[in-house]
Amino acid sequence: MAITKVYPDRLDDHIQQAGLSPVYIVAGEEPLLHMEACDTVRRHVRDKGIEERDILQVENGFAWQQLTESASSMSLFGDQKLIELRMGTQSPGQEGGKALAAYATGARDSGNILLLSAGRLDYRTQQSQWFKALAECGVFVAIWPIEFKRLGWWIKQRAGRYGLELDQDASSLMAVRYEGNLLAADQALARMQLLMTPGIRITADALMQYIEEGARYDVFTLSDAWLGGDRPRSLRILQGLKGEGIEPPIILWAITRELRTLLSLHQHVEQGQSLDQACKAQRPSIPERRRPLYQQALNRLPRARLHKLLLFAQRLDLTIKGGGTLPIWQGLDDVILTLAGGRGPLTEWPAAYRVRA
Template sequence: MRINPRQLQQSLSKGLMPIYVVTGDEPLIVQECCDSIRAAARNGGFSERELLHAEHSFDWGQLLSSAGSMSLFAEKKIIELRLPGGKPGDKGSKALQEFAALAGNDLLLLLVLPRLDRSQLNSKWIKALEQNGVLIQVWPVEAAEMPRWIHQRLRAAGLDAEPEAIQILADRVEGNLLAASQEIEKLKLLGSDKLITADLMRDAVASSARYDVFNLIDRALAGDAEGAVKTLQGLRAEGVEAPVVLWALAREIRSLLEIGEKLDRGQPIARLVRIPKRQPLVQSALARLTPARLESLLLRARAVDTAIKGGRDQDPWIGLLELALNLSGKRSI
């Protein structure tokens, strides 16, 4: 069964499935889907949780071993498997198909991975998981949908706002759902039970206007390493969360890979980058960053994500600094 995030709560209310696959590139919605599944699992008696990260050197035997080992103090177990590359390979595909037959009332699998393409969605391992579970596809919120999405989030937070105020926030975050959610949390802290006006919204979001995360991206693309580092330091000083910065950097790296591939096929830059002023920035970055280098940066971004989640003994901001420097064309020490 395939559903979208809006249908998840209704699905969970009907009972837990043995397998949940959450796929998409919107970190906020992916995280919220996972939180809902974990909460439902805890309420369903799944008191033990094991987290596995399937990186390149991952031993897929661990997955089946984890399925067979239950704690003496837990009757039900949830295994959360993160597959940042999105492709399990032959060994992983076989292990996931075997696991699909093991999951049941006492064993639940939560598989988290980036957006899957059509061939991956039609693969044997996805089909096997779908037969016994639910696949939640997280799609990006388009620019035209952002005001409606923000209004819904405001109402859910017990707030309301003028249409102009909503549009100001939509323009400010430029599609970054994590940043929008963070701004809404700031509005809640104002403690106002009145309608949020355009003036109030401008004042509320002005505090982070000096160091914009998208300004960081543009400076890095332009090869302005010093400017990128200053912007990154400013973002940290203003309290911008590390996941927001990582989201922007990782999204840009993936975008460069995709654009570079299409340029090699002969597609024009004007079709691939709609905003004219960004076209020379993208071309400048692609001139100095090879596909192999961009793939390496994605691996670094995944390591930073692991550090943010506490799975790696490293300051995430050091990893973000390295990413910003590398994207600017500078090699970190």
């Protein structure tokens, strides 16, 4: 049986049309969307008259027989209950995998609803026996971060929930301010609902007095930005990481990893493979949704430049470890600018340190 996958914004419609499923797997690392997907399941469970709820928090040393006991114990208020299994970033391991697979065999007949919430489940986990067993008798809701190019549209739509109308510049401004932090963006819109006059179209100038800097970045967002050739956003994210106290070795690790991936892709493509084949050959393989970013970077960055950037990254690493004198953050700026298609180097640097001539 094929696994039913539902986007979080379609989950409510899916349940209304298909009814409640015995199992829901909600997995991902975007807190707001994850929370709302789980709330949607809970609301429909309550609407069906299921009042009892067992909450099982998976931590180190979790006893997996608790799941079996919860599923087999009678509800105090009826024949059905909601079982929330909160895994977070924990792996079920061998014991948990067996318990979950065993639960799946009787899930359709038990009358209970299992809501399994977890962090991001990678491809290997999705190929496991327990995941397939559960997903084939239920619904898988994968929570992905909203891409920056869609974020302005998402904020504009979200504002409509609060009775607010943002013009294009205002929604774009909020996208920049709250990238990677949807929860803060939603909270800002909720505050604006209380403070703004209903029915007024909100401009970027009017918005400035109601919002604060709320972006939250990570090194993976930075990689997507420079792979896609977005220079202003790449530098903005790098400065955001610096402001959040992210250490240079972590940023440099992410950069060098992608540099080696691009060099490997170049080699595979030059040997006659298609980009899709080259992406599948990587370990781990590159997801389809990210392959256009790598295609843009390959078109922009020849092998010789990538080798030079990798050597420069090694010099920065040596400086971080105390064996060099390069200005580290200035060096990271230069690398990111060059990767994103900018015209480095920083002119005040000695020629031997420059990334590009």
